[in-house]
Amino acid sequence: MRNSAENRSKAERTGSGKEYKKYFSFFSEVWNDQKPLAKLFRTTRSGYLYDTGTNKIMGCDDLVFGLLQNLYMGDVESAMQAFMENHGHDALLHAAESIKQSIESQNILKFKKGEIFRLTGDKCDVDELIRAHLEVMTFEITEKCNLRCRYCVYNPGYKDHRNHGKKEMSREVMEKALLHLKNHSSKQDSVGISIYGGEPLISYSLIQWCVGYSRQFLKDKGINFSVTTNGTLITPEIAHFFKENDFLVLVSIDGPEQITDRFRKYKDGKGSFKDSMRGLKYLVEEYGELAEKKLKLSMVYTPPFSSKKLDEIEKLWEENKWIPSKLGATITYPEFASVPRDAFINQSQPEDKTLMEWAFEKFRESYLNKSQSSALVSSTIEPSLNMFMQRPLYKEPEKSINLNGCCVPGARRLYVTIDGNFQICERLDSRTPAIGNVHSGLDIRTLKKNYIDQYMDLSFPECSNCWASRLCNLCFRDAYQDGIMDLSKKIRNCKSIKGTKEKYLEYYCTIMEDNPYGLDYLLERKIK
Numbered sequence: 001m002r003n004s005a006e007n008r009s010k011a012e013r014t015g016s017g018k019e020y021k022k023y024f025s026f027f028s029e030v031w032n033d034q035k036p037l038a039k040l041f042r043t044t045r046s047g048y049l050y051d052t053g054t055n056k057i058m059g060c061d062d063l064v065f066g067l068l069q070n071l072y073m074g075d076v077e078s079a080m081q082a083f084m085e086n087h088g089h090d091a092l093l094h095a096a097e098s099i100k101q102s103i104e105s106q107n108i109l110k111f112k113k114g115e116i117f118r119l120t121g122d123k124c125d126v127d128e129l130i131r132a133h134l135e136v137m138t139f140e141i142t143e144k145c146n147l148r149c150r151y152c153v154y155n156p157g158y159k160d161h162r163n164h165g166k167k168e169m170s171r172e173v174m175e176k177a178l179l180h181l182k183n184h185s186s187k188q189d190s191v192g193i194s195i196y197g198g199e200p201l202i203s204y205s206l207i208q209w210c211v212g213y214s215r216q217f218l219k220d221k222g223i224n225f226s227v228t229t230n231g232t233l234i235t236p237e238i239a240h241f242f243k244e245n246d247f248l249v250l251v252s253i254d255g256p257e258q259i260t261d262r263f264r265k266y267k268d269g270k271g272s273f274k275d276s277m278r279g280l281k282y283l284v285e286e287y288g289e290l291a292e293k294k295l296k297l298s299m300v301y302t303p304p305f306s307s308k309k310l311d312e313i314e315k316l317w318e319e320n321k322w323i324p325s326k327l328g329a330t331i332t333y334p335e336f337a338s339v340p341r342d343a344f345i346n347q348s349q350p351e352d353k354t355l356m357e358w359a360f361e362k363f364r365e366s367y368l369n370k371s372q373s374s375a376l377v378s379s380t381i382e383p384s385l386n387m388f389m390q391r392p393l394y395k396e397p398e399k400s401i402n403l404n405g406c407c408v409p410g411a412r413r414l415y416v417t418i419d420g421n422f423q424i425c426e427r428l429d430s431r432t433p434a435i436g437n438v439h440s441g442l443d444i445r446t447l448k449k450n451y452i453d454q455y456m457d458l459s460f461p462e463c464s465n466c467w468a469s470r471l472c473n474l475c476f477r478d479a480y481q482d483g484i485m486d487l488s489k490k491i492r493n494c495k496s497i498k499g500t501k502e503k504y505l506e507y508y509c510t511i512m513e514d515n516p517y518g519l520d521y522l523l524e525r526k527i528k
Contacts, residue, residue: 020080020089023096027076036109039467040068041502043510050505052467053111053397057388057509058102063087067095107396114464116400117456119408126452129411130442134184136192136413137177138426141169141206143418145199147230147272150263150343151300151334154198162430165418168203173420174210176438178217180414184442190222192413196426201233211245226250228298230264232272234279239286243294250298250330251280255313263302263343277320284322297329299376303343307353314362314376325372328379331355355380356500360507367511367518381507386522387471388508398470401463405473409451410435410442424451424476431483432476450485451476458487462494471501 030036037052040060047065049058060068066087070079084092103109119126143165145154153161185191193214195207207227214223226248242249253276254260261271284291299313313331317323333355353361359380366373373381407413407424415423420438423430433450436442455476463469474497479490511519 019093023093023100024076024080026100027071027080027096030103030109031071031076034112035072037111037113037465037467037469038072038109039502039505040065040072041505041509043506043513045513046509048505048509049108050467051106051108051111052470054106054108054394055391055398055470056106056108056393057505058106058108061098063091063095064098067092067099107394111397111399114399114401114460114469117403117460117463118400119403119406119452126408126411126448127444129408130444130447131184132187133411134181134191134414135188135411136194137181138194138196138413138415139169139174139177139210140196140198140415140417140426141174141200141210142198142203143167144202145197145230146202146232146266147199148265148267150265151302151339153335153338155338157338157340164198167418169206169416169418169420171206171209173416173418173438174206175213176420177416178210178214180438180441182218184410185221188221190224191218192224192226194413195225195227196415197228199230199233200227201229201238204233204238208241211241224248228252229279230272230276231279231283232275234282236282236286239279239282242283243286243290246294248294248296249283250296251276251283252298252300253277253280253316254299254302255316256319259302259309259313263300281322284324284327292324292326292328295324295327297327299329299331300334301331301355302334303339305351306349307358310353310355310358314374317375326375326378329376331376331380356503364507364511364514368514382522382525383527384504385508385511385519386525386527388504389519389522390527391470401469402472403452403456404459404463404469405475406455407475409447409476410444427475427477428480429483432480433483454485455479458485459490462487462491466494466498468498468501472497 039050039052041048041050042065047060047062049060049065049068050056051058067079067083070083073079074082080092080096083095087095099109143154143162145152145164148155148164152164154164156163181191181193193210195210197203200207211225225245227242228250229252231251231253252264253273254264257271257273260273260276264272264276266272280295280297283295287294297316301310301313317325317327359377362377363373363381366377372378409424410422413425415425416438417423417430417434421434422436422438422442423432423434433446434443435447435451459479463472466472472494474490474493478493479485479487481489
Protein backbone atom coordinates (compact mmCIF):
# COMPACT_ATOMS: atom_id res chain seq x y z
CA MET A 1 0.00 0.00 0.00
CA ARG A 2 1.37 3.41 -0.98
CA ASN A 3 1.86 6.05 1.69
CA SER A 4 -0.42 9.08 1.95
CA ALA A 5 1.83 11.44 0.00
CA GLU A 6 2.13 8.98 -2.90
CA ASN A 7 -1.64 8.39 -2.98
CA ARG A 8 -2.36 12.09 -3.01
CA SER A 9 0.24 12.75 -5.68
CA LYS A 10 -1.23 10.06 -7.92
CA ALA A 11 -4.75 11.39 -7.47
CA GLU A 12 -3.69 14.89 -8.35
CA ARG A 13 -2.00 13.72 -11.57
CA THR A 14 -5.27 12.22 -12.77
CA GLY A 15 -8.36 14.16 -13.91
CA SER A 16 -10.01 13.58 -10.53
CA GLY A 17 -7.00 15.00 -8.75
CA LYS A 18 -8.47 18.46 -9.22
CA GLU A 19 -11.55 17.35 -7.33
CA TYR A 20 -9.43 15.94 -4.54
CA LYS A 21 -7.49 19.16 -4.30
CA LYS A 22 -10.71 21.20 -4.24
CA TYR A 23 -12.07 19.27 -1.25
CA PHE A 24 -8.72 19.24 0.48
CA SER A 25 -8.58 23.05 0.25
CA PHE A 26 -12.19 23.40 1.35
CA PHE A 27 -11.87 21.20 4.44
CA SER A 28 -8.52 22.72 5.33
CA GLU A 29 -10.24 26.09 5.48
CA VAL A 30 -13.22 24.77 7.50
CA TRP A 31 -10.99 22.86 9.91
CA ASN A 32 -8.33 25.57 10.02
CA ASP A 33 -6.65 25.87 13.45
CA GLN A 34 -9.66 24.59 15.40
CA LYS A 35 -12.31 21.96 14.67
CA PRO A 36 -15.94 23.15 14.48
CA LEU A 37 -18.04 22.42 17.57
CA ALA A 38 -20.30 19.47 16.82
CA LYS A 39 -21.08 15.96 18.03
CA LEU A 40 -21.22 12.81 15.92
CA PHE A 41 -23.46 10.07 17.26
CA ARG A 42 -25.35 7.01 16.10
CA THR A 43 -28.64 5.28 16.64
CA THR A 44 -28.91 1.60 15.80
CA ARG A 45 -30.03 2.60 12.30
CA SER A 46 -28.19 5.71 11.26
CA GLY A 47 -25.49 8.26 11.92
CA TYR A 48 -26.07 11.91 12.84
CA LEU A 49 -24.26 15.15 13.42
CA TYR A 50 -25.41 17.68 16.02
CA ASP A 51 -24.10 21.13 15.08
CA THR A 52 -23.55 23.46 18.01
CA GLY A 53 -23.59 26.69 16.04
CA THR A 54 -27.03 26.24 14.48
CA ASN A 55 -28.50 23.74 16.98
CA LYS A 56 -29.40 21.53 14.01
CA ILE A 57 -29.33 17.74 13.87
CA MET A 58 -28.33 16.38 10.46
CA GLY A 59 -28.66 12.80 9.27
CA CYS A 60 -25.57 11.26 7.66
CA ASP A 61 -25.17 8.23 5.43
CA ASP A 62 -22.40 5.82 6.36
CA LEU A 63 -19.82 7.35 4.02
CA VAL A 64 -20.46 10.91 5.17
CA PHE A 65 -20.39 9.81 8.81
CA GLY A 66 -17.11 7.97 8.26
CA LEU A 67 -15.40 10.94 6.62
CA LEU A 68 -16.61 13.28 9.35
CA GLN A 69 -15.25 10.87 11.97
CA ASN A 70 -11.87 10.92 10.27
CA LEU A 71 -11.88 14.71 10.04
CA TYR A 72 -12.58 15.00 13.78
CA MET A 73 -9.92 12.44 14.68
CA GLY A 74 -6.97 13.90 12.80
CA ASP A 75 -5.70 16.43 10.28
CA VAL A 76 -7.47 16.91 6.96
CA GLU A 77 -4.89 15.19 4.77
CA SER A 78 -4.69 12.11 6.99
CA ALA A 79 -8.47 11.99 7.26
CA MET A 80 -9.03 12.09 3.50
CA GLN A 81 -6.25 9.63 2.71
CA ALA A 82 -7.37 7.11 5.33
CA PHE A 83 -10.92 7.33 4.04
CA MET A 84 -9.85 6.91 0.41
CA GLU A 85 -7.70 3.90 1.23
CA ASN A 86 -10.67 2.22 2.97
CA HIS A 87 -13.51 3.23 0.66
CA GLY A 88 -12.02 4.36 -2.61
CA HIS A 89 -11.70 7.61 -4.50
CA ASP A 90 -15.32 7.83 -5.73
CA ALA A 91 -16.66 7.29 -2.22
CA LEU A 92 -14.41 10.09 -0.97
CA LEU A 93 -15.75 12.49 -3.59
CA HIS A 94 -19.35 11.56 -2.75
CA ALA A 95 -18.89 12.06 0.99
CA ALA A 96 -16.85 15.24 0.57
CA GLU A 97 -19.40 16.81 -1.77
CA SER A 98 -22.30 15.94 0.56
CA ILE A 99 -20.53 17.55 3.51
CA LYS A 100 -19.57 20.61 1.45
CA GLN A 101 -23.15 21.12 0.26
CA SER A 102 -24.51 20.86 3.80
CA ILE A 103 -21.97 23.36 5.10
CA GLU A 104 -22.84 25.84 2.37
CA SER A 105 -26.63 25.40 2.42
CA GLN A 106 -27.25 24.76 6.11
CA ASN A 107 -24.40 26.83 7.59
CA ILE A 108 -23.32 23.95 9.80
CA LEU A 109 -19.73 23.34 10.96
CA LYS A 110 -18.93 27.05 11.02
CA PHE A 111 -19.01 27.57 14.80
CA LYS A 112 -15.73 26.97 16.60
CA LYS A 113 -16.02 28.92 19.82
CA GLY A 114 -18.63 30.88 21.73
CA GLU A 115 -17.87 34.57 21.79
CA ILE A 116 -20.48 35.87 24.25
CA PHE A 117 -21.93 34.43 27.45
CA ARG A 118 -25.48 35.54 28.19
CA LEU A 119 -27.95 34.66 30.91
CA THR A 120 -31.16 34.28 28.96
CA GLY A 121 -32.92 35.80 25.97
CA ASP A 122 -31.54 37.98 23.22
CA LYS A 123 -31.57 41.18 25.27
CA CYS A 124 -31.15 40.23 28.88
CA ASP A 125 -31.19 43.32 31.09
CA VAL A 126 -30.34 41.79 34.48
CA ASP A 127 -31.16 44.94 36.43
CA GLU A 128 -34.55 45.26 34.75
CA LEU A 129 -35.41 41.58 35.35
CA ILE A 130 -34.47 41.83 39.03
CA ARG A 131 -36.26 45.16 39.48
CA ALA A 132 -39.61 44.27 37.93
CA HIS A 133 -39.87 40.61 36.85
CA LEU A 134 -39.58 38.49 39.99
CA GLU A 135 -41.56 35.33 39.21
CA VAL A 136 -41.50 33.01 42.23
CA MET A 137 -40.80 33.46 45.93
CA THR A 138 -40.15 30.34 48.01
CA PHE A 139 -40.61 30.49 51.78
CA GLU A 140 -38.67 28.23 54.13
CA ILE A 141 -41.36 28.52 56.79
CA THR A 142 -39.95 26.00 59.28
CA GLU A 143 -36.84 23.98 60.08
CA LYS A 144 -38.96 21.39 61.88
CA CYS A 145 -39.80 18.03 60.37
CA ASN A 146 -41.70 15.06 61.77
CA LEU A 147 -39.66 12.61 59.67
CA ARG A 148 -36.00 11.68 59.62
CA CYS A 149 -35.54 10.41 56.06
CA ARG A 150 -32.23 8.63 55.84
CA TYR A 151 -31.09 10.51 52.72
CA CYS A 152 -32.28 13.96 53.84
CA VAL A 153 -29.79 16.74 53.20
CA TYR A 154 -30.76 18.28 56.55
CA ASN A 155 -29.41 15.32 58.51
CA PRO A 156 -26.37 16.03 60.73
CA GLY A 157 -24.09 13.87 58.56
CA TYR A 158 -24.53 16.08 55.48
CA LYS A 159 -22.38 19.17 55.76
CA ASP A 160 -23.72 21.27 52.88
CA HIS A 161 -27.04 22.19 54.52
CA ARG A 162 -28.30 23.22 57.93
CA ASN A 163 -29.48 20.47 60.26
CA HIS A 164 -33.06 19.92 61.36
CA GLY A 165 -33.94 22.74 63.72
CA LYS A 166 -36.75 24.25 65.76
CA LYS A 167 -37.08 27.70 64.25
CA GLU A 168 -40.14 28.91 62.34
CA MET A 169 -40.57 31.94 60.11
CA SER A 170 -42.25 34.93 61.75
CA ARG A 171 -45.12 36.83 60.18
CA GLU A 172 -42.94 39.93 60.20
CA VAL A 173 -40.34 38.23 57.98
CA MET A 174 -43.05 36.94 55.67
CA GLU A 175 -44.70 40.38 55.41
CA LYS A 176 -41.41 42.01 54.45
CA ALA A 177 -40.67 39.26 51.94
CA LEU A 178 -44.08 39.72 50.34
CA LEU A 179 -43.41 43.46 50.14
CA HIS A 180 -40.24 42.67 48.21
CA LEU A 181 -42.22 40.37 45.92
CA LYS A 182 -44.76 43.11 45.26
CA ASN A 183 -42.15 45.78 44.63
CA HIS A 184 -40.10 43.62 42.28
CA SER A 185 -42.85 42.03 40.17
CA SER A 186 -44.49 45.12 38.69
CA LYS A 187 -44.15 43.76 35.14
CA GLN A 188 -45.58 40.35 36.07
CA ASP A 189 -49.30 39.67 35.73
CA SER A 190 -48.98 36.73 38.12
CA VAL A 191 -46.47 35.49 40.67
CA GLY A 192 -45.73 32.21 42.39
CA ILE A 193 -45.61 31.65 46.14
CA SER A 194 -44.03 28.34 47.09
CA ILE A 195 -44.09 26.89 50.61
CA TYR A 196 -41.13 24.81 51.76
CA GLY A 197 -39.63 23.37 54.93
CA GLY A 198 -38.79 21.20 56.92
CA GLU A 199 -42.27 19.83 56.80
CA PRO A 200 -44.33 22.96 56.09
CA LEU A 201 -47.60 21.56 57.46
CA ILE A 202 -46.08 21.71 60.94
CA SER A 203 -46.64 25.45 60.44
CA TYR A 204 -50.02 25.11 58.77
CA SER A 205 -51.46 28.18 60.51
CA LEU A 206 -48.71 30.29 58.92
CA ILE A 207 -49.59 28.89 55.51
CA GLN A 208 -53.22 29.88 56.07
CA TRP A 209 -52.17 33.36 57.13
CA CYS A 210 -49.82 33.70 54.14
CA VAL A 211 -52.60 32.83 51.68
CA GLY A 212 -55.08 35.26 53.21
CA TYR A 213 -52.58 38.09 53.56
CA SER A 214 -51.04 37.72 50.10
CA ARG A 215 -54.44 37.61 48.41
CA GLN A 216 -55.18 41.03 49.89
CA PHE A 217 -51.69 42.46 49.59
CA LEU A 218 -51.21 41.28 45.99
CA LYS A 219 -54.83 41.60 44.93
CA ASP A 220 -53.89 43.08 41.55
CA LYS A 221 -52.03 39.91 40.55
CA GLY A 222 -52.76 36.29 39.95
CA ILE A 223 -51.07 34.08 42.55
CA ASN A 224 -49.95 30.50 41.94
CA PHE A 225 -49.50 28.71 45.27
CA SER A 226 -47.49 25.52 45.69
CA VAL A 227 -46.30 23.42 48.59
CA THR A 228 -43.89 20.51 49.02
CA THR A 229 -44.96 18.12 51.80
CA ASN A 230 -44.39 14.57 52.99
CA GLY A 231 -48.17 14.24 53.16
CA THR A 232 -48.34 12.66 56.62
CA LEU A 233 -50.13 15.62 58.22
CA ILE A 234 -52.71 16.20 55.49
CA THR A 235 -56.31 16.00 56.72
CA PRO A 236 -59.54 16.36 54.71
CA GLU A 237 -59.71 19.98 55.94
CA ILE A 238 -56.16 20.74 54.76
CA ALA A 239 -56.83 19.05 51.41
CA HIS A 240 -59.94 21.24 51.03
CA PHE A 241 -57.95 24.37 51.86
CA PHE A 242 -55.34 23.53 49.22
CA LYS A 243 -58.01 22.83 46.61
CA GLU A 244 -59.96 26.02 47.40
CA ASN A 245 -56.79 28.06 46.97
CA ASP A 246 -55.69 26.23 43.81
CA PHE A 247 -52.44 24.90 45.29
CA LEU A 248 -50.05 22.76 43.30
CA VAL A 249 -49.11 20.07 45.83
CA LEU A 250 -45.97 17.96 45.61
CA VAL A 251 -46.14 14.90 47.88
CA SER A 252 -42.95 13.01 48.76
CA ILE A 253 -43.45 9.24 48.36
CA ASP A 254 -40.70 7.03 46.96
CA GLY A 255 -42.76 4.05 45.79
CA PRO A 256 -44.66 1.12 47.33
CA GLU A 257 -44.52 0.55 51.07
CA GLN A 258 -41.40 -1.61 51.27
CA ILE A 259 -39.43 0.92 49.18
CA THR A 260 -40.69 4.10 50.82
CA ASP A 261 -40.38 2.85 54.40
CA ARG A 262 -36.74 1.81 54.01
CA PHE A 263 -35.68 5.46 53.95
CA ARG A 264 -38.66 7.64 54.81
CA LYS A 265 -39.04 7.12 58.55
CA TYR A 266 -40.32 8.89 61.63
CA LYS A 267 -37.95 9.80 64.43
CA ASP A 268 -38.78 6.51 66.16
CA GLY A 269 -37.90 4.49 63.06
CA LYS A 270 -41.48 3.78 61.98
CA GLY A 271 -42.15 3.96 58.25
CA SER A 272 -44.18 6.87 56.86
CA PHE A 273 -45.77 5.23 53.78
CA LYS A 274 -49.27 4.60 55.13
CA ASP A 275 -49.62 8.09 56.54
CA SER A 276 -48.29 9.73 53.37
CA MET A 277 -50.63 7.67 51.21
CA ARG A 278 -53.58 8.57 53.42
CA GLY A 279 -52.75 12.26 52.92
CA LEU A 280 -52.37 11.78 49.17
CA LYS A 281 -55.74 10.04 49.01
CA TYR A 282 -57.42 12.96 50.78
CA LEU A 283 -55.93 15.25 48.13
CA VAL A 284 -56.98 13.04 45.21
CA GLU A 285 -60.53 12.83 46.52
CA GLU A 286 -60.71 16.59 47.08
CA TYR A 287 -59.16 17.64 43.77
CA GLY A 288 -61.17 15.18 41.67
CA GLU A 289 -60.64 15.77 37.95
CA LEU A 290 -57.99 18.38 38.71
CA ALA A 291 -55.74 15.88 40.52
CA GLU A 292 -53.65 15.03 37.46
CA LYS A 293 -53.01 18.71 36.84
CA LYS A 294 -52.49 20.00 40.39
CA LEU A 295 -50.94 17.06 42.27
CA LYS A 296 -47.52 15.50 41.73
CA LEU A 297 -45.33 12.95 43.45
CA SER A 298 -41.78 13.81 44.42
CA MET A 299 -39.78 10.57 44.44
CA VAL A 300 -36.20 9.75 45.39
CA TYR A 301 -34.67 6.71 43.71
CA THR A 302 -32.75 5.07 46.52
CA PRO A 303 -30.19 2.23 46.58
CA PRO A 304 -29.89 -0.56 45.75
CA PHE A 305 -30.32 0.58 42.16
CA SER A 306 -31.72 -1.77 39.50
CA SER A 307 -34.31 -1.94 36.74
CA LYS A 308 -36.20 -4.47 38.86
CA LYS A 309 -36.53 -1.85 41.59
CA LEU A 310 -37.75 0.75 39.11
CA ASP A 311 -40.36 -1.74 37.94
CA GLU A 312 -41.46 -2.05 41.57
CA ILE A 313 -41.65 1.73 42.00
CA GLU A 314 -43.78 1.96 38.86
CA LYS A 315 -46.30 -0.43 40.45
CA LEU A 316 -47.35 2.25 42.96
CA TRP A 317 -50.04 3.39 40.50
CA GLU A 318 -51.09 -0.17 39.64
CA GLU A 319 -51.39 -1.25 43.28
CA ASN A 320 -53.37 1.85 44.25
CA LYS A 321 -56.04 2.24 41.60
CA TRP A 322 -57.34 5.43 43.20
CA ILE A 323 -54.17 7.27 42.10
CA PRO A 324 -54.98 8.85 38.72
CA SER A 325 -53.03 7.06 35.99
CA LYS A 326 -51.60 10.34 34.65
CA LEU A 327 -50.68 11.84 38.02
CA GLY A 328 -47.06 12.74 37.33
CA ALA A 329 -43.89 12.37 39.33
CA THR A 330 -40.38 13.68 39.51
CA ILE A 331 -37.87 10.97 40.35
CA THR A 332 -34.24 11.73 41.07
CA TYR A 333 -31.21 10.11 42.60
CA PRO A 334 -30.41 11.31 46.13
CA GLU A 335 -27.46 13.50 46.99
CA PHE A 336 -25.00 10.64 47.37
CA ALA A 337 -23.06 12.30 50.18
CA SER A 338 -26.28 12.41 52.19
CA VAL A 339 -26.96 8.65 51.96
CA PRO A 340 -25.58 6.53 54.82
CA ARG A 341 -23.04 3.92 53.75
CA ASP A 342 -25.05 0.98 55.01
CA ALA A 343 -27.71 1.85 52.41
CA PHE A 344 -25.36 0.54 49.73
CA ILE A 345 -24.73 -2.84 51.37
CA ASN A 346 -27.16 -4.62 49.05
CA GLN A 347 -25.74 -2.91 45.97
CA SER A 348 -23.39 -5.83 45.30
CA GLN A 349 -23.81 -5.62 41.52
CA PRO A 350 -23.39 -2.58 39.27
CA GLU A 351 -26.54 -0.79 38.23
CA ASP A 352 -27.91 -2.80 35.27
CA LYS A 353 -29.78 0.19 33.83
CA THR A 354 -29.74 3.82 34.78
CA LEU A 355 -33.02 5.57 35.48
CA MET A 356 -32.73 7.28 32.10
CA GLU A 357 -32.11 4.02 30.19
CA TRP A 358 -34.94 2.24 31.96
CA ALA A 359 -37.39 5.05 31.27
CA PHE A 360 -36.48 5.31 27.59
CA GLU A 361 -36.88 1.59 26.95
CA LYS A 362 -40.32 1.68 28.55
CA PHE A 363 -41.25 4.88 26.72
CA ARG A 364 -40.20 3.56 23.33
CA GLU A 365 -42.11 0.32 23.82
CA SER A 366 -45.29 2.31 24.46
CA TYR A 367 -44.47 4.69 21.61
CA LEU A 368 -44.16 1.85 19.10
CA ASN A 369 -47.34 0.23 20.38
CA LYS A 370 -49.16 3.59 20.30
CA SER A 371 -50.09 3.14 23.95
CA GLN A 372 -49.83 5.46 26.93
CA SER A 373 -46.60 5.31 28.96
CA SER A 374 -46.89 5.10 32.72
CA ALA A 375 -46.92 8.36 34.63
CA LEU A 376 -43.45 7.64 36.03
CA VAL A 377 -41.96 6.91 32.61
CA SER A 378 -43.61 9.90 30.91
CA SER A 379 -42.54 12.29 33.68
CA THR A 380 -38.96 11.04 33.47
CA ILE A 381 -38.37 11.01 29.72
CA GLU A 382 -40.71 13.55 28.11
CA PRO A 383 -39.22 16.80 29.49
CA SER A 384 -35.83 16.05 27.89
CA LEU A 385 -37.35 14.95 24.60
CA ASN A 386 -39.42 18.13 24.64
CA MET A 387 -36.27 20.19 25.04
CA PHE A 388 -35.07 18.81 21.71
CA MET A 389 -38.48 19.27 20.10
CA GLN A 390 -38.59 22.96 21.06
CA ARG A 391 -34.93 23.85 20.77
CA PRO A 392 -34.32 27.05 18.76
CA LEU A 393 -32.75 26.57 15.32
CA TYR A 394 -30.48 29.20 13.78
CA LYS A 395 -30.03 29.94 10.07
CA GLU A 396 -26.61 31.35 10.84
CA PRO A 397 -24.31 30.11 13.62
CA GLU A 398 -25.27 31.90 16.83
CA LYS A 399 -22.17 33.46 18.37
CA SER A 400 -23.52 33.69 21.91
CA ILE A 401 -24.19 30.81 24.27
CA ASN A 402 -26.47 30.77 27.27
CA LEU A 403 -25.15 30.62 30.81
CA ASN A 404 -25.84 26.87 30.94
CA GLY A 405 -29.13 26.26 32.79
CA CYS A 406 -28.69 29.19 35.17
CA CYS A 407 -31.64 31.46 35.84
CA VAL A 408 -31.30 35.15 36.56
CA PRO A 409 -30.67 35.23 40.33
CA GLY A 410 -33.30 37.21 42.16
CA ALA A 411 -35.63 37.27 39.15
CA ARG A 412 -36.65 33.75 38.18
CA ARG A 413 -37.05 32.87 41.84
CA LEU A 414 -35.99 33.98 45.28
CA TYR A 415 -35.64 31.75 48.32
CA VAL A 416 -36.38 33.28 51.72
CA THR A 417 -34.87 31.51 54.72
CA ILE A 418 -36.38 31.31 58.20
CA ASP A 419 -34.40 34.37 59.27
CA GLY A 420 -35.29 36.38 56.19
CA ASN A 421 -32.09 35.97 54.17
CA PHE A 422 -32.36 35.85 50.40
CA GLN A 423 -30.82 32.89 48.58
CA ILE A 424 -31.00 32.07 44.86
CA CYS A 425 -33.08 28.96 45.50
CA GLU A 426 -33.56 26.06 47.88
CA ARG A 427 -31.28 23.80 45.85
CA LEU A 428 -28.06 25.57 46.76
CA ASP A 429 -26.30 24.60 49.95
CA SER A 430 -26.94 26.88 52.88
CA ARG A 431 -23.36 28.17 52.99
CA THR A 432 -23.48 29.95 49.65
CA PRO A 433 -23.44 33.75 50.02
CA ALA A 434 -26.81 35.35 50.67
CA ILE A 435 -27.90 37.93 48.10
CA GLY A 436 -29.64 40.17 50.60
CA ASN A 437 -32.43 39.96 53.16
CA VAL A 438 -35.97 41.14 53.81
CA HIS A 439 -34.76 44.11 55.87
CA SER A 440 -32.26 45.72 53.49
CA GLY A 441 -33.38 44.21 50.18
CA LEU A 442 -31.35 42.57 47.45
CA ASP A 443 -27.61 43.06 47.45
CA ILE A 444 -27.17 43.53 43.70
CA ARG A 445 -23.40 43.91 43.98
CA THR A 446 -22.99 40.57 45.77
CA LEU A 447 -25.49 38.91 43.45
CA LYS A 448 -23.59 39.94 40.33
CA LYS A 449 -20.11 39.44 41.75
CA ASN A 450 -20.54 36.09 43.52
CA TYR A 451 -22.86 34.47 41.03
CA ILE A 452 -23.19 35.99 37.56
CA ASP A 453 -19.71 37.50 37.05
CA GLN A 454 -17.80 34.78 38.87
CA TYR A 455 -19.71 32.00 37.16
CA MET A 456 -19.16 33.59 33.75
CA ASP A 457 -15.46 34.25 34.27
CA LEU A 458 -14.64 30.79 35.55
CA SER A 459 -16.93 28.88 33.21
CA PHE A 460 -16.41 30.61 29.89
CA PRO A 461 -13.07 29.01 28.89
CA GLU A 462 -14.65 25.55 29.17
CA CYS A 463 -18.17 26.36 28.01
CA SER A 464 -17.13 28.37 24.96
CA ASN A 465 -15.34 25.29 23.60
CA CYS A 466 -17.99 22.71 24.51
CA TRP A 467 -20.17 21.02 21.86
CA ALA A 468 -23.04 20.69 24.39
CA SER A 469 -23.08 24.34 25.47
CA ARG A 470 -26.53 25.02 23.93
CA LEU A 471 -28.05 21.92 25.49
CA CYS A 472 -26.52 22.25 28.95
CA ASN A 473 -28.76 22.57 32.00
CA LEU A 474 -26.12 22.84 34.69
CA CYS A 475 -26.89 25.63 37.14
CA PHE A 476 -25.35 27.35 40.14
CA ARG A 477 -26.20 24.34 42.29
CA ASP A 478 -23.84 22.18 40.25
CA ALA A 479 -20.92 24.57 40.60
CA TYR A 480 -20.88 25.75 44.22
CA GLN A 481 -19.11 23.88 47.01
CA ASP A 482 -18.38 24.99 50.56
CA GLY A 483 -19.97 28.34 49.85
CA ILE A 484 -17.87 29.28 46.80
CA MET A 485 -17.77 28.67 43.09
CA ASP A 486 -15.80 25.44 42.61
CA LEU A 487 -14.73 24.97 38.99
CA SER A 488 -13.55 21.41 39.60
CA LYS A 489 -17.02 20.44 40.83
CA LYS A 490 -18.60 22.06 37.80
CA ILE A 491 -16.26 20.25 35.40
CA ARG A 492 -17.09 16.92 37.07
CA ASN A 493 -20.77 17.61 36.58
CA CYS A 494 -20.11 18.78 33.00
CA LYS A 495 -18.77 15.34 32.11
CA SER A 496 -21.95 13.72 33.37
CA ILE A 497 -24.18 16.22 31.58
CA LYS A 498 -22.40 15.71 28.24
CA GLY A 499 -22.88 11.97 28.54
CA THR A 500 -26.57 12.47 29.31
CA LYS A 501 -27.09 14.89 26.42
CA GLU A 502 -25.38 12.54 23.97
CA LYS A 503 -27.72 9.76 25.11
CA TYR A 504 -30.77 11.97 24.67
CA LEU A 505 -29.63 12.95 21.18
CA GLU A 506 -29.61 9.24 20.39
CA TYR A 507 -33.01 8.72 22.05
CA TYR A 508 -34.58 11.68 20.27
CA CYS A 509 -33.37 10.58 16.84
CA THR A 510 -34.43 7.00 17.50
CA ILE A 511 -37.96 8.19 18.24
CA MET A 512 -37.94 10.40 15.14
CA GLU A 513 -36.91 7.38 13.05
CA ASP A 514 -39.80 5.41 14.53
CA ASN A 515 -42.34 8.15 13.83
CA PRO A 516 -41.28 11.71 12.94
CA TYR A 517 -44.62 13.18 14.06
CA GLY A 518 -45.22 11.10 17.18
CA LEU A 519 -43.83 13.70 19.59
CA ASP A 520 -45.79 16.65 18.19
CA TYR A 521 -48.00 16.62 21.28
CA LEU A 522 -45.03 17.89 23.27
CA LEU A 523 -45.00 21.14 21.30
CA GLU A 524 -48.03 22.28 23.26
CA ARG A 525 -46.17 21.99 26.57
CA LYS A 526 -44.24 24.83 28.06
CA ILE A 527 -40.59 24.11 28.80
CA LYS A 528 -39.87 24.85 32.46
